[in-house]
Amino acid sequence: MLLRRLTRIGKICNLLKSSNTACREVTPHITRFKSDLYEPDYLISMEPDEPVYDCLNLQLKGYDFTLLEACQSQIHRYAEVMGIQVDECWATPAQQIKVQRFKPGGTVVDSEYLLNVYERNIQVVDVPAFAMGTLLRVAQAILPEGCTLNVHEHLPEHEETRYVPDNQLKELQHQLEEMGGSRADKKKKK
Numbered sequence: 001m002l003l004r005r006l007t008r009i010g011k012i013c014n015l016l017k018s019s020n021t022a023c024r025e026v027t028p029h030i031t032r033f034k035s036d037l038y039e040p041d042y043l044i045s046m047e048p049d050e051p052v053y054d055c056l057n058l059q060l061k062g063y064d065f066t067l068l069e070a071c072q073s074q075i076h077r078y079a080e081v082m083g084i085q086v087d088e089c090w091a092t093p094a095q096q097i098k099v100q101r102f103k104p105g106g107t108v109v110d111s112e113y114l115l116n117v118y119e120r121n122i123q124v125v126d127v128p129a130f131a132m133g134t135l136l137r138v139a140q141a142i143l144p145e146g147c148t149l150n151v152h153e154h155l156p157e158h159e160e161t162r163y164v165p166d167n168q169l170k171e172l173q174h175q176l177e178e179m180g181g182s183r184a185d186k187k188k189k190k
Helices: 002-018 041-045 065-081 129-142 156-160 167-178 183-189
Strands: 052-062 085-102 109-128 148-153
Touching: 052 065, 052 129, 065 085, 065 109, 065 129, 109 129, 129 148
Parallel strands: none
Antiparallel strands: 052 109, 052 148, 085 109
16 A cells, blocks of 8 residues: 555656656655555554653772773773764773771770772763663673672762862961952952
């Protein structure tokens, strides 16, 4: 039935072309499959679109930076092979955690450790739902021991944690404020 319609439209276009009238080629806007042979067009067009995630961060955390970096590069490569667009990858400054071990049955500190927790992030954009599940399974399979994987939406707070604060600059600004502020501030006060 659809084939008959298309051949009729083609014949009409040929007639119009022969009479020097402009005619656009008509192509059906709905993709039809063999299983849709007996389905009406309005039912096919009502099917929901595939859900897409806008902007997600894959956050890797662990105690060994080289392992995290290798894992991050593998996940990045797999995402590109799967056709997922990787927008950015970045590392955040290490966080130091103080761990204390107490003597058995008491509150006396037996030993104290300083641990560095490193973090790597991979930002993916416009990911189809079916591909995201596959990417997460692959990421969990290649995740080294002692590392964690978190997935969350990208927020402005995540952008702020990327950058290392310049302590020397902050100290100089504090000294300037103690001395009375900058010259431009003094002129504004008068």
